[in-house]
Amino acid sequence: MSGLRERWRLKAMHTIQERALDLFDEKGFAAVTIEEIAAAAEVSPSSVYRLFGTKEGILVADEFDRMSPEALKDFLGSGDPIDSLLRAVRAYEAAAKGSSEPEDAGEGPRFKKSPWRRVRYFFAEPSVRVAVCANLDRAGRRIAPLIAATGELTETQARVVANALVFGYFAALEQWYLDGGSRPIADYVEEGMRPLRGIWRSSDQEDSA
Amino acid sequence: MSGLRERWRLKAMHTIQERALDLFDEKGFAAVTIEEIAAAAEVSPSSVYRLFGTKEGILVADEFDRMSPEALKDFLGSGDPIDSLLRAVRAYEAAAKGSSEPEDAGEGPRFKKSPWRRVRYFFAEPSVRVAVCANLDRAGRRIAPLIAATGELTETQARVVANALVFGYFAALEQWYLDGGSRPIADYVEEGMRPLRGIWRSSDQEDSA
């Protein structure tokens, strides 16, 4: 598994993301070229494209994407998907508070920024927002079969509900962003998704684990 | 109002869309350049960009976008938004059956194609799909305030529900596409959105017009 190749890959991705974020914060997203980012991260432009695909991909690359179908099934398998989502958001926020990698302490007096720093660009930069939507769309297509597999909903309904979940989460995240990010995101998700709970409440009594 | 300038604009947009669709069907979306489209439509490339913004915009340009806030309010104002959506879809399908402009009869033996021909690209061409998602996202942001204005939901919930509506519609449309487009889209929307009806059923008894 984790050979040197894989290590290089992970380290490079992390470095590129950090340096790119620094540059974006400094000059604005549009004013930064891939070549600058590559130079700042000391890799070739080709590598940036190989690792992230697009400029926006640097910001929206998400561990959610590379989650295996099995892990996703575990994640969504038990009970109300909204509760699963809430658990994931809370876990993410808790991990973010503890943050971040200890090994970058040897690189100078750089302030530790919140891992949510990049989220700003999700809403501030239109092209990034589009990329986020594309990601959510892919996520919806991945979880729809899992929702359909429970047998409670038709395939069409499973697709609709999957999109309602992922883009509903996005809407809650936007409200969190617009409010300045003071309260926890999970609060927004919990409140925002409440109207959707009826989907499972109504027909889930047979399986209320 | 409809001066010659506006007439030129509408006619040019229509011509560009038709010619572009012809070229896409013939050579594939990626293999067609904006210059080719402009040449085929006998306008300048600049005009294509001025009228549609992007290459994908030629396919996803939607009257929904330029709908005024007032018209949107009329459209969504009365009762269950899902019913409003269904009404709109049914009206669109009925109009599509009657189809299309009589004045293009003088242009040669070209087959009348369904106005849904372009929908194929929504799902077959990734970059177009992304553009559609971006459009739906914008639509969601436009209708969220209208949903919030009813006062039944908080702002966050209104945003979530708005996204659930527009991307739920998209999911239903995809199922329709995957099934080959035989049955009416409205059927898919009606079936797919049924789990979401609880949102209004539960608290809408005061206003069941």
Add this chain to the structure above:
DNA sequence: CTGCCTAGAGAAAGTGACTGTCTCAATGGA
């Protein structure tokens, strides 16, 4: 009907994101 005046269509050059292809070094296995 005539003449200004401005919106807007076209022309053209530039930018940079992204895509191939090739080479070569380094890796991991025999």
Add this chain to the structure above:
DNA sequence: TCCATTGAGACAGTCACTTTCTCTAGGCAG
């Protein structure tokens, strides 16, 4: 230790999209 393969870098090319300028022709006085 040697070999096959993976993958990083270099490089050239394409084309979507932007910006700027010019100049025509529509819109609107008078």
